[in-house]
Structures are given as C-alpha cells and as structure tokens.
Amino acid sequence: MNLLFVIHNWVGYAPHGGTEVHAITLVEALAQTENNQVYVLFPDTKTASDCNNYILFNIKNKTFKQINLSYPVTSDCYSHQEFFAKFEFILLQQNIDIVHIFHLIRFPLNTPLIAKKAGAKVIISVFDYYLICQQFNFLTENKIFCNYPNITISTCDLCLKQNFNSQAGTQNTRRNTISQILYYADAVHYLCHDQYNRFIIAYPYLQDKLNLIMGLGIGAFFTEQDIPNKLNNFALPLKVACVGNFDTNKGAELIIQIIDYYQSTQQNIEFHIYGDVRYPYSDILPSANKNVKVHGQYTPEELPNLLQQCHIALFASIWPETFVLALSEVWSCGLIPVAPNIGAFRERITHGKNGFLYELTDYGSIITILDNFLKMTTESFLNLLKQVSKVQYPSLESNINQYLALYTHIQKAKYELNTLELLSRVIIEEHHIETRHIETYLEIQQLPDPQQPIPPIPENKHLLYKAWQYYKQQGLLSTIKRSVNYTWQRIQKI
Incomplete structure (x- = not known):
C-alpha cells in the first residue's frame, strides 16, 4: 500500500504540537510494514502565510525531495495550477493509493480533489476547525471564543473581515467549496464527539459518510x-x-x-x-x-x-x-x-x-x-x-490498527467510473490562460440562504454543470479526449 500524508508542518521544521507528534509516530509505525511505502508532503516554511517550497519525505528511505513553485500558495488560496500539476505528478509517479490529509493550512484548499482526480482514495483527518472557518480555533480578533455554532454566517464574515480583511460572503463561499471537498472524501476522521457534532452542523450530510471518531494514542498508561x-x-x-x-x-x-x-x-x-x-x-x-x-x-x-x-x-x-x-x-x-x-x-x-x-x-x-x-x-x-x-x-497500537483497518476498507472499495464525474474533477485544473501571481478560484454555486449550514450540492446537477462548463471552454474534441485518457488511467489503477 502506498500512502501519502499531507500535513501543514513537520517536527524539526517549525514549532509543532500534538498533530505533528501523532503524525510522525503514525508514519514511522506504518513504514515498518514491508508492503507499505509511506510519504509525507509538508511546506518548507516557518510562517503561516505564503509558501513557495514543499518537501516530499520518503519515511522508509529517509530521503527528501524539494518541490519549488514559481509563485506562492497564499493563505486564502483555493486553486494553484503549478502546485496541482506537481502534486498530481507525485501521486502518479509514486502510484499513491491513499492520500491522508492531516491539515490543509499552507496548501491550496482544493488539494483533496486533485488527489481524487489522480485516482487516489482520500481520507481527511480534522485536528481543529480549519474546514469550518479560516480562524481554525474559533478565536475572534480579541482572542475570545466566538461561540460557534451559536452565531450567524454574517457574524463570521465580520470576524473574518477583522482578522483577514476578507470580503463579504467569504464564509459562505468557503464552506460551499469545502462542502464539495468533504462530499468527495472517502472517509472523515474526527478526534472527539464534540468536534463531530460541530462539523455536522456546518455540513449535515457528513452524518451519512464513513466517519471515524478516534482520539490520539500514546504509549504509556498509569496503573x-x-x-x-x-x-x-x-x-x-x-x-x-x-x-x-x-x-x-x-x-x-x-x-x-x-x-x-x-x-x-x-x-x-x-x-x-x-x-x-x-x-x-x-x-x-x-x-x-x-x-x-x-x-x-x-x-x-x-x-x-x-x-x-x-x-x-x-x-x-x-x-x-x-x-x-x-x-x-x-x-x-x-x-x-x-x-x-x-x-x-x-x-x-x-x-x-x-x-x-x-x-x-x-x-x-x-x-x-x-x-x-x-x-x-x-x-x-x-x-x-x-x-x-x-x-x-487510546494506545498507539489501537490507533495504528484502526488506521490500517480504515485504509484496507477504503482501498478495497471500487470506484464506479462515471465519465461526467471524471470530467468534473478534471475541470478543477481550470483550463484558461495562466497568469502568474494571480490566484484562480473554482466557480462557486451560491446557495439561497447564506445563514443556513451548507448542504452538499446534488451530485448529478453538479457534475453536469462542470461538464458543460468544460465543454464550453475547450470544445467537444478536447472534452472527449480528456475523458477517455483519464478514464483509462483510472481503469488501470483499479
């Protein structure tokens, strides 16, 4: 099994916390299994803002590969063509089966969708609330808990304006995008029931997904x-x-x-x-x-x-x-x-x-x-x-066993190849003339009531819309060619 972990930081590169400690313990244990190849992708930066460089770490061989970008991934980046191209190349070159997202800070927000496009299964672990709010610990400008979920989207916009100088409607747009990301994930991992309950208020359909609620294990106990x-x-x-x-x-x-x-x-x-x-x-x-x-x-x-x-x-x-x-x-x-x-x-x-x-x-x-x-x-x-x-x-052993059981289950699940679905993922690349230093974003379908938690966009309508947009931009021949090539890649992986 070939595994790639995506994480915002790594022990020894910047001040770290429990997420990184758990990650390094997990990947080192997984790499000890002969059949597993384990990689970690993390930003080579000591700041929480723009990032031009990433590191791909082969856990088993202890080798590093530097990935350099000509223009940075910004803190509010949804899509980044150059990063996506290099990320997809890594997945195909290393024949990655599962991408396990530990954190998306310092990564383009749509990174999990590119993993799906490349044919990998995707698991998202949520260690804080970054996928609900850019202010990942729900603290206001005055460093006070905002009392989510007992607030409106408008209150969120006011807070984001103060913290990040965001535009009106930012929270609704961001959650709409993340709604699609979580919708296509193969499984979501939460650390406790309190966190799970806060997430399903923002994204109610998550109740119907494959969910794992499991805390972080340690190696010692008081008896x-x-x-x-x-x-x-x-x-x-x-x-x-x-x-x-x-x-x-x-x-x-x-x-x-x-x-x-x-x-x-x-x-x-x-x-x-x-x-x-x-x-x-x-x-x-x-x-x-x-x-x-x-x-x-x-x-x-x-x-x-x-x-x-x-x-x-x-x-x-x-x-x-x-x-x-x-x-x-x-x-x-x-x-x-x-x-x-x-x-x-x-x-x-x-x-x-x-x-x-x-x-x-x-x-x-x-x-x-x-x-x-x-x-x-x-x-x-x-x-x-x-x-x-x-x-x-939890113990470390129970953590590793539960992760392995989840990986095995996810890997065995077969894709139902759907040409429109494949096209919808291909279009994430946003085919247009590339201009450096200008970020591009997915076209977001706005929902009618911005103060209500955002439901998933109905799949058939979403896929048809994406396919139609791709056809209008690229024409029929390009649409058919891209669909056939990518479908063939997916069949080979299955």
Whole structure:
C-alpha cells in the first residue's frame, strides 16, 4: 500500500504540537510494514502565510525531495495550477493509493480533489476547525471564543473581515467549496464527539459518510501499581504542571494571572512550564515569579521522568480543543488535570473523579480548586489517583490498527467510473490562460440562504454543470479526449 500524508508542518521544521507528534509516530509505525511505502508532503516554511517550497519525505528511505513553485500558495488560496500539476505528478509517479490529509493550512484548499482526480482514495483527518472557518480555533480578533455554532454566517464574515480583511460572503463561499471537498472524501476522521457534532452542523450530510471518531494514542498508561510512588510524592509545595505549547490560544495569559495571584498570597505552590513558550511569554515568564520554573521543550519519552514530582496539570485553552494529546500524557504520568469545561476537556474529564473542570467565564474557580489541593488529605488524593488509573484513552497500537483497518476498507472499495464525474474533477485544473501571481478560484454555486449550514450540492446537477462548463471552454474534441485518457488511467489503477 502506498500512502501519502499531507500535513501543514513537520517536527524539526517549525514549532509543532500534538498533530505533528501523532503524525510522525503514525508514519514511522506504518513504514515498518514491508508492503507499505509511506510519504509525507509538508511546506518548507516557518510562517503561516505564503509558501513557495514543499518537501516530499520518503519515511522508509529517509530521503527528501524539494518541490519549488514559481509563485506562492497564499493563505486564502483555493486553486494553484503549478502546485496541482506537481502534486498530481507525485501521486502518479509514486502510484499513491491513499492520500491522508492531516491539515490543509499552507496548501491550496482544493488539494483533496486533485488527489481524487489522480485516482487516489482520500481520507481527511480534522485536528481543529480549519474546514469550518479560516480562524481554525474559533478565536475572534480579541482572542475570545466566538461561540460557534451559536452565531450567524454574517457574524463570521465580520470576524473574518477583522482578522483577514476578507470580503463579504467569504464564509459562505468557503464552506460551499469545502462542502464539495468533504462530499468527495472517502472517509472523515474526527478526534472527539464534540468536534463531530460541530462539523455536522456546518455540513449535515457528513452524518451519512464513513466517519471515524478516534482520539490520539500514546504509549504509556498509569496503573494501580504506579499509585504508591505517586502518593509518596504528595507533599507541599504543591507542584502544578503546564504541559504543551505556552501560547495565547492555550490560555497563557490566564495562567500568568494565576501565577501572579499566588505570588501575592505567598502560598506554598510551584508552577512548572513544559513545552515551547511562545513570544511574548518567553520574555515574561522567567522573571515572573521565583516559584515558576520553565523547563522548555520535551519529547514524549522524557515526560514521565519530568513530571514525576508534579501533582496537578493545569490547562487553560480558550477554545474548544478537539482532543488534547497532553491530557492523555499527564494522565499517563499520574497527574490530576484541571481544565476548562469546553470541547474535548468536557468530554474526557469527569469532574471530581479523574480531574476538575472550571467555566471559562469564572476563572476564580481555578483558585478554589488549587486551594482545595493545598489542604487536601492524602486519602482524598489517593481516591483521585485510583480514578486516574481507570481512565480509558487510546494506545498507539489501537490507533495504528484502526488506521490500517480504515485504509484496507477504503482501498478495497471500487470506484464506479462515471465519465461526467471524471470530467468534473478534471475541470478543477481550470483550463484558461495562466497568469502568474494571480490566484484562480473554482466557480462557486451560491446557495439561497447564506445563514443556513451548507448542504452538499446534488451530485448529478453538479457534475453536469462542470461538464458543460468544460465543454464550453475547450470544445467537444478536447472534452472527449480528456475523458477517455483519464478514464483509462483510472481503469488501470483499479
């Protein structure tokens, strides 16, 4: 099986998070199977904006290939002829069976459709909300959760105007395009039920697709046999760990407020920061408090030893996180999580049992929870550790087995060759005179009510429309020739 993973970043190229950690673990495990050839395509850039260069990484052979573009893929790019031509060439040259999309940031939005055009099966994993909104974590210009889905499309347009200087109608147009992308995907992978529920509000037909809801696995677990060692370390000062990237969307400002509060009360408590501390917090934290220790970045293998003396893990994300790999990591080290009552935290943590939840509108409740830990008895802490030892979360092995089962199922599914459907995918290339530095976009069929979630465009009507547009631009002979050539390629792959 030949697999290509498309991802927005790679470990070692730019600051990374749980998505990249999960991806590198997965592809390395898959590459160990003799019959699998595994490739990763990612942008060679350290910024989130324009990108001229990409890297194709052969996981098994550890070889890299640079892919250079003469004009960049921009942050709001739907289509890019030069990238699409090179991307399709890679798929055909490497005989790729399945393209697994991990993220489309820094890629043209229609990239999955080009994979379908080349005859590959497509799986889309959604690690955040980029396929609902360009502001992928639902934060407004003021860094406040926008409260999706309890907002209108017009509110989205106002927010996008402030954040990206977008035009009116941008959100409706973008979701219309993504509706078609998801419609043609062979499967969609979500990380939790909360995320799945938010997606089907935007795209209701996704309920009828092949969906996988699976969190990210780790390699270690906290068991009853580990409780005595953890209990022996339960003594003042209370040690609070903040694990993962330390940034605004992760609640860095709130955590600093909590640190400042305990500095003023002079209570016996320490804060330990593990992970990449982003600017400007990298300048603030070292001088914030003598009870703050910044440990820097870590590898998953190092974390159990680093967290051995800690008691609590404090999370402060200000948006509905989709899984939070760090939550599984701190549980596996025997820490009690304290987290906001939103997104994956609300779904995974049972308040008062294996952790504690607080409301984003009531930050003072964090102080109440931490104060209770400062005066907590050993017996109460023991009861919490027992509950943590019973927490169920995915293992790396279960992740890999579920992915392999999905790949096998998808690969065995036969295409129903439909000439009009093939033509509709061919036309994605947008045949016209190419002009450099001018982005081209798919012609979007506007829906009547922009404030309603966008349904999929009826397939037959959509395909006939695309075929007719291609015929008008290229003529009958070109239409027939392209259809026959591409149909033959698809038959050979089957």
